Amino acid sequence: MWEQIRSNQIRSVVLVVVMGALLLLVGYFLGLYFFDSGIGGLVLASFIWAVMNLVAYFQGDSILLGLSGAKKITRDDHPRLYNVVEEMKIASGLEKMPDIYIIDDQAMNAFATGRDPGKASIAVTSGLLQKLNRDELQGVVGHELSHINNRDVLLMALCSVLLGTIVILAWYGSRFMIFGGMGGSRRSSSSGGGGTAQLIIIVVALVLMILAPILAQLIYFAISRKREYLADASSALYTRYPEGLASALEKLAASTEQLKSANQATAPMYIINPFRKGGRAATDLTSTHPPISERIRVLRAMSGASYIDYDQAYRQIRGAGKGIVPASEVALASAVALRAGSPRVEKDEPGELQRARETSSALWQLNKYKTIDCECGTRLRIPPNFKATEVKCPHCGRVHQV
């Protein structure tokens, strides 16, 4: 049951292979068009792809974390977040504690990155930390850790690099074809006037330039949507409490803030699509994530916490004969009971105000501000470039040593 949902990834693998074939096709026709040699184009395309892969493999996580403006935290910066991640790390059976990052953004979102479970990171926004209670945070962190455990991060990185290469090749290819003086005449002399053959190559190449990026993108989205459902299923299994994730998703769906630092390429990494427009049901093909309302309904329809229960709930909600969890996993799974929500959640959980303070305090600390608590109850934040040795409390006038 704890086997990662890796075994029956045939569909994902097929889709990746199709994307790879698309890349090679684009390369082949570009080669045929520009250097009269399809093989040359293949080599060029593969070379670009290989270089991009290497960059993504070794630098991908730091690029992603850098782009999103995430800051790494320790246990002292935000004990609650650190503890929740550690709890989920234990529940998921991950061997190494992932690095934890906070993104200073009022939007609610989270993502996981890292090429393998031994070198993983998880990032959450400060908005998320403020608005979610412990059970909900657990659900979200469980979802992200299962992306790591299921090797989704690697799969998605592979796909996004393929997609990126196809887009780049098609973009430059089409620009050269249109503005490069239609090299056709130059080549027709060298190849001895195969007029019709030339025309076919040009037409095919042009059509490919236009269609390949779109097609690749659709495939990318299809893979990513499936992984989201599976990560939800794993999160429910880890926490034994699907309601936590469901209610977190509800809050995420209701929030209207947009994440400032996300872009199209990094979108599938997040727990919900950062570009979702208010109220739009994202059932169409061009969405990286399944509609949130549907994810919530599936989670709430679960009668247990196992993959079987998720699969059943999914079928029931979608009215589809085909489930989402690979058959091999369903066969291995055994019944798992749900647990009740933590009894303390309602009353004693730190309230939203308290969580906001906790989070902003972590952010001050990350920005190297010093904190002085005045006896009158005022909390002073001293910026790192503050030179004076004393500071006066603006509230009561007491003088503090820095």
Added chain:
Amino acid sequence: MLVLWIVLGIVAILIIAFIAIFNGLVGLRNQVKNAWAQIDVQLKRRYDLIPNLVETVKGYMKHERETMEAVTNARNMAQQSASAGAGARAKVEGELGAALGKLIAVAESYPDLKANQNFLALQEELTSTENKISFSRQFYNDTVLKLNNQIQMFPSSIVAGMAGFKAAEFFETISAEERAAPKVSFSS
């Protein structure tokens, strides 16, 4: 000659299958050990937190001597049986969880205590440790189930029997109430 080759082929396949199943079983057994170590870490963490908690709480609740003593005793009992098997240990740890829950519930009626930064930090640590205990127990029991299934199911049962693999013990708190109880309730 052909027959000889066929027989050799079958023997080779059997040996390979044996090795594969054996290694799978060893892997599972190590996973169980690992998962047990995880529980152990968290239980020890709870032992460490309790003296701190009692120390913090003592000044505020002078009239709850019995409740505090019950926790301290349960903790010492649990620590003494730290090397016992999973079943026996689950029982004493369950008692400790219950005693601790009672102490925290009583602490709720002391507003001064709830304003104490030290207590709040301890409360977060305790909540998280209780959660970690139940998550590591969950992971341990799932792994044990997987190992025991392998030991009992054909064909791995043959290999397990020959190599002397023993079924592992579940870590279960005794009653349904106690299973619900270890969740520290901080509600006021």
